[in-house]
Amino acid sequence: MPGxxxxxxxxSQRRPGQAATALALILFLVLAGRLYHFQVMRGEDFQADxxxxxxxxxxLEASRGMILDRHGxxxxxxxxxxxxxxxxxxxxxxxxxxLAQLIGxxxxxxxxxxxxxxxxxxxxxxxxxxxSFETVSPVEEHLHDLPGVTVNIEPMxxxxxxxxxxxxxxxxxxINRDQLNELKTYGxxxxxxxxxxxxxxxxxxxLRGRNGLRYVAxxxxxxxxxxxxxxxxxxxxxxxxxxxxxxxxxxxxxxQAIPDSLAGALIALDPNNGEVLAFVSKPxxxxxxxxxxxxxxxxxxxRNHPLKPLVNRATDGLYPAAxxxxxxxxxxxxxxxxxxxxxxxxxxxxxxxxxxRWTKCxxxxxxxxxxxxxxxxxxxxxxxxxAGLRLGLEKWSRYAKAFGLGSPTGIDxxxxxxxxxxxxxxxxxxxxxxxxxxxxxxxxxxxxEVLVTPVQMAVVAAAVANGGTVYSPHTLHHITSxxxxxxxxxxxxxxxxLPLTSATMAAIRxxxxxxxxxxxxxxxxxxxxxxxxxxxxxxxxxxxDHSWFVAYAPASQPRIAVAAILENAPPGSTVPLVRRVxxxxxxxxxxxxxxxxxxTFSSPAQ
Numbered sequence: 255m256p257g258x259x260x261x262x263x264x265x266s267q268r269r270p271g272q273a274a275t276a277l278a279l280i281l282f283l284v285l286a287g288r289l290y291h292f293q294v295m296r297g298e299d300f301q302a303d304x305x306x307x308x309x310x311x312x313x314l315e316a317s318r319g320m321i322l323d324r325h326g327x328x329x330x331x332x333x334x335x336x337x338x339x340x341x342x343x344x345x346x347x348x349x350x351x352x353l354a355q356l357i358g359x360x361x362x363x364x365x366x367x368x369x370x371x372x373x374x375x376x377x378x379x380x381x382x383x384x385x386s387f388e389t390v391s392p393v394e395e396h397l398h399d400l401p402g403v404t405v406n407i408e409p410m411x412x413x414x415x416x417x418x419x420x421x422x423x424x425x426x427x428x429i430n431r432d433q434l435n436e437l438k439t440y441g442x443x444x445x446x447x448x449x450x451x452x453x454x455x456x457x458x459x460x461l462r463g464r465n466g467l468r469y470v471a472x473x474x475x476x477x478x479x480x481x482x483x484x485x486x487x488x489x490x491x492x493x494x495x496x497x498x499x500x501x502x503x504x505x506x507x508x509x510q511a512i513p514d515s516l517a518g519a520l521i522a523l524d525p526n527n528g529e530v531l532a533f534v535s536k537p538x539x540x541x542x543x544x545x546x547x548x549x550x551x552x553x554x555x556x557r558n559h560p561l562k563p564l565v566n567r568a569t570d571g572l573y574p575a576a577x578x579x580x581x582x583x584x585x586x587x588x589x590x591x592x593x594x595x596x597x598x599x600x601x602x603x604x605x606x607x608x609x610x611r612w613t614k615c616x617x618x619x620x621x622x623x624x625x626x627x628x629x630x631x632x633x634x635x636x637x638x639x640x641a642g643l644r645l646g647l648e649k650w651s652r653y654a655k656a657f658g659l660g661s662p663t664g665i666d667x668x669x670x671x672x673x674x675x676x677x678x679x680x681x682x683x684x685x686x687x688x689x690x691x692x693x694x695x696x697x698x699x700x701x702x703e704v705l706v707t708p709v710q711m712a713v714v715a716a717a718v719a720n721g722g723t724v725y726s727p728h729t730l731h732h733i734t735s736x737x738x739x740x741x742x743x744x745x746x747x748x749x750x751x752l753p754l755t756s757a758t759m760a761a762i763r764x765x766x767x768x769x770x771x772x773x774x775x776x777x778x779x780x781x782x783x784x785x786x787x788x789x790x791x792x793x794x795x796x797x798x799d800h801s802w803f804v805a806y807a808p809a810s811q812p813r814i815a816v817a818a819i820l821e822n823a824p825p826g827s828t829v830p831l832v833r834r835v836x837x838x839x840x841x842x843x844x845x846x847x848x849x850x851x852x853x854t855f856s857s858p859a860q
Contacts, residue, residue, distance in 0.1 A: 309485070310341075310470050313378070313443075315408040316463025319493030321423060321453055323502040324731050328414060330423055330454070330541075335410035336390045338382040339445075342368045343375030344402030353403055356393050357382045372431065373444055380428075380445045384410050384546040411447065411545040417538035419505050421566040422498075422530075422667060422729065424452020425541035427548075441465075447545060451566075451668050453729065457496050460733055460741075466490035494741055497731040499529035507838040511831045512536040518820040518828075519567035519708040521727070522835060525716035525806060525815040527746040528725030532816075532835065533667070535571075537563040569670035572705040573819055576790030577633045578802050579654075579700025581714060583641055584626060584765060586653035588758045592644035595761045598623045602636035606695070613639060613695050616791070630765035631773030633789060635699050642698025647689065650697060651677040656753055657724065658713045659706055664726030664749060674705040701793055712817035715804040718766065719786075719812035722752040722759055767809050774826065775803060778833045783840055784809040787832070791825045803828035807836055814839050 315337075321330035338357060340350070350368060354361040364381060373379060382389065385405075394405055411426050426447045434442055441464075442448065448462075449455035468487035508520050514537065522532040537559070543552050556563055565571065587593040601623035605614040615621065615635040621628075629637035642650060654660065660675030674680075676697065681689035687703070696702035709727060717724045730744035752759075766786035769775040774789040787805030794800055801823040806815040816835055818828040 308471055310376070312404070312406070312468050312470060314466035314468060314487070314490045315406075316465050316490035317409040317492040318411055318426070318447070318463060319461040319736075320495045321461070322495060322497050323500050323505075324497060325501065326497070327502040329419060329498070329502065330411065330413050332409035333412045334407055335384040336387070337380050337406050337408045338385050338390065338393055339378035339380050339404045339406065340364075340368055341376055341378050341402040341404070342370075342373045346401070349400045349402060352396070353381070353393070353400055356396065357385070357389055377443060378404050378406075378445075383408075411542075413541045415502070415506075416542070417540050418502070418509065419500065419533060420452075420538040420541050421535040421568060422452055422500065422533040423541060424454035424456075424668070425450055425544040426454050427544045450544070453496065453498065453667060456667055457730070457733075460494045460496060463493035464491040492736040495734045495736070497734070498729050499524075499531065499731045499744065500533060500729065501531055501839075503843070504835065504838050505532045505534065508532045508534045508831075508835050509536060509538070511834040512820065516820050516823055517561045517567065518818065518823070518831075519571055520816065520818040520831065520835065521568055521709045521712035522814055522816045522839070523712050523716045523725075523727055525719035525725075525812045528716070528727045529731070529744070530665070530727050530729045531814060531839070533568055533729065535565070535567040537561050539563040566668070567819075567821075568708050569665060569667065571707055571819070572671055572673060573707075573800055573802075574702075574792040575659075575700030575704050575706045575711065576792035576800070576802050577635075577699055578711055578714070578788050578790040578804050578817075579698070579704060580630065580633065580638050580790075581718065581762060581766070581788055581804075582654050582657050582659070583638050583645070583650065583698045584630065585657075585752075585754055585758055585762050586650055587641040587645055588626075588761055589653070589754050590645060590649055593626065593641050595627070596625050598625050599629070599637045599640050602634050606636045606639045608639070608643075608692055608695060611692060626761065627765050627768045630788070631768040631771075633769075633774050638698045639695045642694040643691065645694070645698070646691075647676070647694060647697070648678060650694070651675055653753070656750065657717060658749060659710055663707075663709050663713050664747065665709055666726075666728045666730060666744075670709065671705075671707050673707055673710055674703055676703045700790065708817050708819050711802070711804050711819075712815060715787075715806050715817055716812075716815035717752055718759070718762055719806035719815045721756075722754055724749045724752065763809065766806075770805070775805070775829050777826070777829045778803070778805055778836070780807065780833065780836055780840065783807050783836075785833075785836065786812075787829075789826060789829065792819075794822065798822035799825065801825055801828045803832050805832050805836070807840070 317332045320328055322328050345368060350365050351361045354364045368379060390405055397403060427450050429442055429446045429448045433448060434444060449458040466488045469485040512518050518536050520532060520534040523530060539556055602615050602621040604618045604620040605612050621632050621634040654675045660673055662670045662672045681687055693702055697704060713724060726747040726749045728744050728747060732740055733742040734740055763786060766788055767784060770778050770785045770787050775787040778785050778787055785805055785807040786809040787803060790802030792800040792802060801820045804817045806812040816832050818832050820828050
């Protein structure tokens with residue numbers, strides 16, 4: 255009946271209200287659960303995020319220690335520069351595009367760099383080091399539109415003398431991923447600069463300072479609001495200064511003496527302690543290209559240079575020793591009593607007959623019969639063929655290794671090649687080479703499989719000069735704190751002693767004096783100073799021969815020993831090069847020598 259209350263009708267009308275209440279209760283419980291999760295379960299995480307949004311730690315880069323020569327001439331220092339950085343966790347895709355346009359970088363490349371998963375989200379990553387004022391100005395003008403972008407003033411490595419001693423000094427560049435994985439426990443982070451080779455790498459732990467920190471307040475967009483009160487900054491600690499044993503002026507003269515059209519190397523040592531006085535590999539490169547990130551154009555120019563300027567010829571260049579090996583062949587033959595100093599060998603008629611093989615001497619007309627001194631002065635191959643055959647491979651090899659050949663010298667600059675001195679074991683394990691006695695003819699004069707580095711030959715010259723001590727060369731003179739306090743010093747390191755009697759040493763020294771007095775090294779003579787030396791011309795299957803010269807002076811009380819090589823250069827062309835270095839060492843700038851790198855000889859200097 256209309257208007258009469260019906261129980262069934264009332265129940266159906268109340269159901270929607272109950273459902274709404276239940277739904278609201280469920281939503282409340284879900285919301286409460288989420289609030290509990292966020293505020294209690296993950297409260298610390300969000301508190302840390304909140305703090306990161308309000309506090310930013312800014313790394314203060316420490317100045318790298320200086321590198322100086324033995325007299326205090328600065329070779330590597332620091333200057334002030336601008337660095338533009340981006341914080342991966344705060345910079346947006348749009349800001350990356352805008353920043354790329356302002357600094358002249360490819361947006362895609364910059365985006366890939368900043369989205370690298372290995373980066374720390376809230377640590378600034380340098381995207382443009384050593385930025386010019388013209389680049390920095392528009393970036394700073396738009397910083398309010400570029401959250402996550404910072405501009406800081408930082409020290410930048412500078413090599414004030416350009417290419418001088420570039421292979422010795424090395425360079426710094428951004429740490430790569432492999433280095434970072436290895437050195438992260440030592441405090442290195444993405445974007446840090448690290449020594450890549452040479453002194454910069456060898457003495458990295460001294461040169462690298464300790465970075466500082468300062469704290470600034472930022473808003474939720476990552477924009478800097480100013481310094482944060484109540485949190486004190488930690489000042490950076492500069493690196494220590496490394497003083498080298500080299501003489502910058504001597505280094506400069508040695509580099510200038512090598513023509514720009516040639517490749518070569520020169521090492522000068524103090525024979526009495528192994529200190530490196532000059533360390534030249536030519537051509538050099540400009541280490542200033544690397545700290546800011548070398549451009550593709552510059553890299554291609556260096557990489558495609560025909561003379562390969564990145565190769566460190568002083569320690570990595572491998573060459574036949576040529577006639578400089580006659581120092582060792584003569585010493586071994588004398589010590590083993592296979593020859594006598596005054597003994598006259600079978601005469602040289604321009605070559606030597608061994609079985610059915612005629613092996614030429616460099617002098618086609620022949621040298622005739624002669625004792626050691628004359629053979630050494632004229633570098634007669636035939637004399638040393640015979641000495642080598644009398645010695646045999648094992649004795650010859652043993653003495654060559656005693657002089658330090660066939661293994662690294664232990665120089666403290668960087669990795670180095672050990673070269674090759676073959677012995678019976680070498681031929682026994684070689685599938686492509688077998689031993690025959692006739693090979694001694696080539697080995698005795700430094701050809702065949704013999705391979706040496708310039709630094710090894712400088713050690714040989716120094717060992718003869720000092721009477722038989724083989725030193726590992728070293729470049730460290732001393733280390734000081736930023737305040738000048740001496741923190742450490744370099745010291746002589748004896749590798750081994752030559753197994754030679756004083757009589758043998760005296761005979762070899764007399765022979766080397768004869769080379770400069772009236773032999774193939776005559777153009778190395780200096781007024782009032784007796785020079786001892788040995789020339790060499792290394793056969794090169796890939797082009798023109800290489801020119802060698804090793805020397806020391808004064809002959810009676812040696813103070814400097816030098817080894818030099820010029821690739822694809824006329825015979826004897828290293829003689830005036832070494833003379834120029836010796837002149838600078840003994841006379842300084844007061845008596846500059848006007849000498850040609852291409853002396854004229856009536857016959858080749860061997």
